[in-house]
Amino acid sequence: xxxxxxxxxxxxxxxxxxxxxxxxxxxxxxxxxxxxxxxxxxxxxxxxxxxxxxxxxxxxxxxxxxxxxxxxxxxxxxxxxxxxxxxxxxxxxxxxxxxxxxxxxxxxxxxxxxxxxxxxxxxxxxxxxxxxxxxxxxxxxxxxxxxxxxxxxxxxxxxxxxxxxxxxxxxxxxxxxxxxxxxxxxxxxxxxxxxxxxxxxxxxxxxxxxxxxxxxxxxxxxxxxxxxxxxxxxxxxxxxxxxxxxxxxxxxxxxxxxxxxxxxxxxxxxxxxxxxxxxxxxxxxxxxxxxxxxxxxxxxxxxxxxxxxxxxxxxxxxxxxxxxxxxxxxxxxxxxxxxxxxxxxxxxxxxxxxxxxxxxxxxxxxxxxxxxxxxxxxxxxxxxxxxxxxxxxxxxxxxxxxxxxxxxxxxxxxxxxxxxxxxxxxx
RNA sequence: GUGGCUGUAGCUCAAUCGGCAGAGCACUUGACUGUGGAUCAAGAUGUUGCGGGUUCAAUCCCCGUCAGCCACCCCA
Numbered sequence: 399x400x401x402x403x404x405x406x407x408x409x410x411x412x413x414x415x416x417x418x419x420x421x422x423x424x425x426x427x428x429x430x431x432x433x434x435x436x437x438x439x440x441x442x443x444x445x446x447x448x449x450x451x452x453x454x455x456x457x458x459x460x461x462x463x464x465x466x467x468x469x470x471x472x473x474x475x476x477x478x479x480x481x482x483x484x485x486x487x488x489x490x491x492x493x494x495x496x497x498x499x500x501x502x503x504x505x506x507x508x509x510x511x512x513x514x515x516x517x518x519x520x521x522x523x524x525x526x527x528x529x530x531x532x533x534x535x536x537x538x539x540x541x542x543x544x545x546x547x548x549x550x551x552x553x554x555x556x557x558x559x560x561x562x563x564x565x566x567x568x569x570x571x572x573x574x575x576x577x578x579x580x581x582x583x584x585x586x587x588x589x590x591x592x593x594x595x596x597x598x599x600x601x602x603x604x605x606x607x608x609x610x611x612x613x614x615x616x617x618x619x620x621x622x623x624x625x626x627x628x629x630x631x632x633x634x635x636x637x638x639x640x641x642x643x644x645x646x647x648x649x650x651x652x653x654x655x656x657x658x659x660x661x662x663x664x665x666x667x668x669x670x671x672x673x674x675x676x677x678x679x680x681x682x683x684x685x686x687x688x689x690x691x692x693x694x695x696x697x698x699x700x701x702x703x704x705x706x707x708x709x710x711x712x713x714x715x716x717x718x719x720x721x722x723x724x725x726x727x728x729x730x731x732x733x734x735x736x737x738x739x740x741x742x743x744x745x746x747x748x749x750x751x752x753x754x755x756x757x758x759x760x761x762x763x764x765x766x767x768x769x770x771x772x773x774x775x776x777x778x779x780x781x782x783x784x785x786x787x788x789x790x791x792x793x794x795x796x797x798x799x800x801x802x803x804x805x806x807x808x809x810x811x812x813x814x815x816x817x818x819x820x821x822x823x824x825x
Numbered sequence: 826g827u828g829g830c831u832g833u834a835g836c837u838c839a840a841u842c843g844g845c846a847g848a849g850c851a852c853u854u855g856a857c858u859g860u861g862g863a864u865c866a867a868g869a870u871g872u873u874g875c876g877g878g879u880u881c882a883a884u885c886c887c888c889g890u891c892a893g894c895c896a897c898c899c900c901a
Contacts, residue, residue: 406892463826464899481901509901514826516894518901525901596897659900684901708901737859772861787859801861 409799410513410521416723421716422524424723425553425709426506429526432549433504433740436541438528441503443485450478451484464511466521478510481704482527482697483663483688490531491697499532518680518711522612531692531703536634539667539687540641546683547647552702553712554721555673560682562671563654567664569632570655577618583610585642588658591623595656621657629653638667665689667703682715685709728778730758731822735771737787745786748796748811755815775801782818 407413414422433440447763452461466478479485482505490497505527513519528545530538543562550560571584579587583706588611594602606616622628629635635653642648651669659668668686685705692700716722736742742765749761760780762771768785775783785797785806796814800821809817 409892511900513899515892516896519899523901527901681901706901711901734861767858768860769857770861774861776861783861785859789859797859799860804861806860 400420408521410515412520412522416727420504420714421722422709422724425526425712427554428549429504429506429707430547432552432698433528435548436502436545438502438530438545439612440505441489441676442505442507443479443482443489445479445508447479447485451477451488452477452480464513466510467680480509480510480511482507482525483529483704486527486529486770487691487695487697490700490744491505491692491695494692494697494700500538501531502529503531504528518678518714524709526707526709527704528706529702531700531702534666534689534701535688536637536667537641539634539703540638540645542685542705542784543638543642543651544645544647545670546669546685546705546707547642547650549707550650550671551647555715555719557649559675559719560650560671560673560715562651562669563657564629564630564635564638564651564667564669565653565655565657566629566635566667568666569628569635570658573622573628573655577622579611579615587611587619591619591656591658594623625651625655629657634666659684659686663688663694669705671707675718678711678714678718682712699775726779728760728780730760731781732757732759732784732818733771733775733778733780733782734759734761734784734786735768735775736762737768737785738765741765741786741788741791744791745784748786748814749782751811752815757815757818772801782821784814784818801823 412418430440449461449465452465457538465480467475468477469503470476485738488502490501506524508522508613509525510522513521525615528542530542530649543564546562550562574584574587590602590606590609593605597605603616606619607613611619629639639648639651639653642651657668657670659670663687666687666689668685670681683705685703687701687703689701690699691702692698732752734745734752736745749759752759760778762774772783781801783799783801785799787797788798790808793808794811795808796811797806797808798814798817806825807817
């Protein structure tokens with residue numbers, strides 16, 4: 399036998415067999431439902447963009463290291479989109495005066511980043527993006543967080559299992575000011591904060607001092623990062639939490655001064671959701687307020703708030719927690735068997751009749767041993783199998799078998815659809 | 826891009842000191858010529874990821890490469 403040579407899939411891509419596709423569609427359905435519950439409109443942008451779009455505002459890492467860039471046949475530098483926000487900013491800017499605000503848009507589609515694949519990270523992934531533009535208020539921030547919480551609740555994650563951690567850039571800036579940390583080293587301090595959970599305390603302390611912090615600044619920073627009540631003196635956050643209370647999602651949300659987020663364009667509230675079991679150490683979703691983005695890409699000033707959620711991490715979390723619904727192999731719960739060469743047309747005609755009656759029906763595509771056909775129905779998880787043999791045809795009947803109970807009855811052909819529906823309805 | 830672990834049948838994994846490549850599940854056939862799941866019986870399955878090296882002999886040791894996983898980096 400010749401050796402089978404299978405050309406491998408591109409590194410970092412995932413192949414969606416029906417079982418995996420069902421999970422992706424499940425997630426899509428929940429995202430869509432949460433988005434629409436708050437009145438967001440679905441939209442999308444091109445998958446291919448010029449690299450210039452990202453060079454304008456995205457981080458250097460994203461553009462130079464992580465973007466898939468290639469030349470098209472005309473010599474233009476084209477990239478597979480690594481994120482959606484620049485496309486959003488452009489599309490808003492092009493129609494800025496024609497759109498109705500506050501504008502609420504959501505999207506779900508593929509993105510590509512040239513990363514080293516590992517748990518929770520692939521090079522080709524799907525991402526839910528949702529944004530509100532045209533309003534700059536803590537209540538708008540709260541709405542986006544509420545959408546995220548609504549999603550988490552809808553997939554069966556409780557507040558004990560998943561939590562959204564919130565912080566505020568302006569609050570932290572004022573605190574850093576109070577500690578005498580200059581504006582130009584703020585980025586380094588943010589990275590320092592981001593890194594704290596990943597380093598041992600003494601190593602982190604040494605690292606912090608190495609970065610130029612004084613001992614008193616370090617002490618102040620540590621006190622700051624442990625202060626879970628800091629939000630109570632900051633109006634943006636007291637209003638945010640009041641709104642979350644009113645929206646009924648307060649239990650999913652927690653203030654945490656350690657949440658910084660690397661993206662430069664965030665200006666106010668920032669948030670990230672995590673699975674509390676720690677099985678996956680990555681954020682399930684993350685977002686925040688960006689007040690300068692439109693102006694940065696050449697539009698008129700327009701503030702926005704939004705977040706993104708990748709399909710990979712949430713998929714792993716739901717699988718580890720057993721929250722993924724059971725896979726139903728066949729979309730058609732009914733199999734019409736084909737008895738033999740002389741009767742296949744009867745079966746095909748019956749399957750058409752049943753489809754006309756509104757049922758999803760698979761007809762076996764060739765005559766085969768009846769046992770083989772039943773086995774197929776069983777493996778495909780079908781509820782009902784129909785047998786149309788010589789006896790049934792002669793009597794104008796069809797045999798309807800309930801695959802779960804094993805019971806079978808013969809009914810007049812005209813009543814078949816009704817009998818099947820009754821079986822399907824019986825849980 | 827840096828460092829580490831792993832790769833054996835379709836799947837999950839075994840193979841002692843370097844000495845003929847194994848099991849369970851799944852699969853095929855039959856027990857059962859008009860009936861799936863359960864049981865029993867029989868059967869098929871491998872360039873041990875790929876390429877090279879050492880050796881009388883390599884799944885095992887060495888080098889390279891590809892892929893997966895883990896920690897960095899970054900982030901969804």
